[in-house]
Amino acid sequence: MVRTERALERSLPPNEKSPAALHQAMRYAVLGGGKRLRPLLVYATADALGHDAPGLDALACAVELIHSYSLVHDDLPAMDNDALRRGRPTCHVMFGEAMAILAGDALQALAFELLARGDIATGTAPGLTLRMLDVLGRACGAGGMAGGQALDLAAVGQKLTLAELEHMHACKTGALIGAAVHLGALAGGADEGVREALAHYAHALGLAFQIRDDILDVDGESTVLGKTAGKDAAADKPTFPSVIGMQATVARLEELTAAALDAIAPLGEHGVLLRELALYAANRSH
Amino acid sequence: MVRTERALERSLPPNEKSPAALHQAMRYAVLGGGKRLRPLLVYATADALGHDAPGLDALACAVELIHSYSLVHDDLPAMDNDALRRGRPTCHVMFGEAMAILAGDALQALAFELLARGDIATGTAPGLTLRMLDVLGRACGAGGMAGGQALDLAAVGQKLTLAELEHMHACKTGALIGAAVHLGALAGGADEGVREALAHYAHALGLAFQIRDDILDVDGESTVLGKTAGKDAAADKPTFPSVIGMQATVARLEELTAAALDAIAPLGEHGVLLRELALYAANRSH
Numbered sequence: 001m002v003r004t005e006r007a008l009e010r011s012l013p014p015n016e017k018s019p020a021a022l023h024q025a026m027r028y029a030v031l032g033g034g035k036r037l038r039p040l041l042v043y044a045t046a047d048a049l050g051h052d053a054p055g056l057d058a059l060a061c062a063v064e065l066i067h068s069y070s071l072v073h074d075d076l077p078a079m080d081n082d083a084l085r086r087g088r089p090t091c092h093v094m095f096g097e098a099m100a101i102l103a104g105d106a107l108q109a110l111a112f113e114l115l116a117r118g119d120i121a122t123g124t125a126p127g128l129t130l131r132m133l134d135v136l137g138r139a140c141g142a143g144g145m146a147g148g149q150a151l152d153l154a155a156v157g158q159k160l161t162l163a164e165l166e167h168m169h170a171c172k173t174g175a176l177i178g179a180a181v182h183l184g185a186l187a188g189g190a191d192e193g194v195r196e197a198l199a200h201y202a203h204a205l206g207l208a209f210q211i212r213d214d215i216l217d218v219d220g221e222s223t224v225l226g227k228t229a230g231k232d233a234a235a236d237k238p239t240f241p242s243v244i245g246m247q248a249t250v251a252r253l254e255e256l257t258a259a260a261l262d263a264i265a266p267l268g269e270h271g272v273l274l275r276e277l278a279l280y281a282a283n284r285s286h
Numbered sequence: 287m288v289r290t291e292r293a294l295e296r297s298l299p300p301n302e303k304s305p306a307a308l309h310q311a312m313r314y315a316v317l318g319g320g321k322r323l324r325p326l327l328v329y330a331t332a333d334a335l336g337h338d339a340p341g342l343d344a345l346a347c348a349v350e351l352i353h354s355y356s357l358v359h360d361d362l363p364a365m366d367n368d369a370l371r372r373g374r375p376t377c378h379v380m381f382g383e384a385m386a387i388l389a390g391d392a393l394q395a396l397a398f399e400l401l402a403r404g405d406i407a408t409g410t411a412p413g414l415t416l417r418m419l420d421v422l423g424r425a426c427g428a429g430g431m432a433g434g435q436a437l438d439l440a441a442v443g444q445k446l447t448l449a450e451l452e453h454m455h456a457c458k459t460g461a462l463i464g465a466a467v468h469l470g471a472l473a474g475g476a477d478e479g480v481r482e483a484l485a486h487y488a489h490a491l492g493l494a495f496q497i498r499d500d501i502l503d504v505d506g507e508s509t510v511l512g513k514t515a516g517k518d519a520a521a522d523k524p525t526f527p528s529v530i531g532m533q534a535t536v537a538r539l540e541e542l543t544a545a546a547l548d549a550i551a552p553l554g555e556h557g558v559l560l561r562e563l564a565l566y567a568a569n570r571s572h
Contacts, residue, residue, distance in 0.1 A: 078383035113423025137399025
């Protein structure tokens with residue numbers, strides 16, 4: 001989506017400005033493609049509530065900057081040790097490990113700064129912006145994404161139950177996907193009932209997205225995926241197919257997709273974009 | 287200071303809660319001693335303005351969590367590769383590299399979350415809290431601490447001028463020290479003139495603190511420092527003594543200390559704690 005790319009481009013410091021190597025690594029990590037699922041969820045959620053405003057761009061950028069930083073750190077040799085991401089060499093392969101660590105750190109700070117800056121979050125009441133910052137902080141931290149990554153590390157070589165596997169993914173990728181929808185809902189002025197329905201939608205979509213990832217990791221090719229295929233099995237990480245078998249994995253994916261669509265049924269026609277994103281998450285080929 | 291330690295203790299997730307390894311690494315990184323200069327600057331600045339409130343604890347914790355995360359990441363093998371910090375093994379030596387990266391990431395998120403959470407920043411208007419979040423974000427990011435660390439990496443084996451060396455340190459350590467004072471000043475309701483004087487104080491103190499570090503790196507012993515002595519020279523990093531010689535370094539330290547004290551002279555007796563901290567930064571033995 002042109003709007004997301006333009007907003008991300010504007011939010012990042014220019015390549016030529018000092019410290020140039022850091023800025024280049026940050027821009028490389030963020031601007032090199034990517035599905036932009038989280039920004040799209042921000043816009044689609046607000047759209048379902050009849051809301052659109054320039055202030056949404058800051059929310060969309062903030063979640064994507066956090067997502068991008070998490071990929072840079074996850075790909076590091078000490079973590080998943082991945083050389084390929086979004087069809088290109090990973091950030092540390094291009095810029096070195098030290099610069100990749102710093103680029104991730106700086107992207108996280110920039111995400112919070114973007115949200116906090118009044119001039120971008122145009123027209124949002126300060127109290128609401130603070131609530132959004134709290135939502136983003138919780139989603140990123142030890143109770144969310146970083147915590148999920150820690151559970152993921154601890155799971156290598158372990159036998160997990162389906163519930164444990166889903167909890168790990170609900171933290172590792174689900175928390176930020178949930179935050180994207182939550183931020184869109186807060187911007188759109190959703191009441192508590194609608195926010196709760198949207199939280200169910202986000203939870204189901206997040207897990208469905210991950211299950212599709214696991215299926216593609218078995219079936220896909222690196223050239224189509226843009227990242228290394230078969231790496232979870234190679235790393236002895238529990239996956240949906242390894243925990244419950246491929247047939248049950250496909251059934252769980254269908255169940256979660258139906259749950260996501262059910263959750264937003266009360267929005268009727270307004271939820272069309274959210275519906276498309278849930279179908280995309282479940283059926284995508286990369 | 288008991289107040290800082292208690293506030294930090296309260297701000298961190300408990301060791302026994304899942305994901306326990308991540309929480310343990312976070313607590314290890316933050317609670318193992320440390321000078322607590324930045325929290326002390328928050329309290330001392332607010333005190334100089336006649337302000338004290340429970341809300342200060344969140345500001346003090348936020349800057350110390352950011353400082354702690356930066357030490358964890360700086361010590362990583364890909365960065366400064368340090369095994370000793372605050373007299374103990376560094377976080378990655380204790381918990382492994384992957385967990386140390388995640389602990390740093392989660393500490394950064396927690397710092398912003400602490401500031402954003404209304405229940406902690408008691409009595410602070412949302413608009414003012416947003417301004418504080420912006421101050422903290424800028425101090426941490428590519429234009430502040432992370433940018434300074436990138437300049438530091440680029441400086442290895444290079445000849446810097448005194449101005450370049452001071453600029454690097456003004457970003458790497460000065461930005462967060464400046465943020466600590468700025469946050470205390472905002473909490474204390476300082477007008478623009480006073481805030482400017484305090485910014486000069488913080489800038490001079492930050493550089494003086496770093497110069498003292500460089501002198502101790504030459505003169506000190508690891509057992510007293512609690513970290514590896516002589517490491518900057520060994521890593522071929524430019525230092526004040528290597529750039530301008532030891533005699534000029536000592537003279538610059540005295541000049542900056544005088545400048546820091548001058549800047550807060552208008553505060554009179556109210557500035558007593560700030561004065562003590564400037565003298566401590568310049569004269570400390572570790």
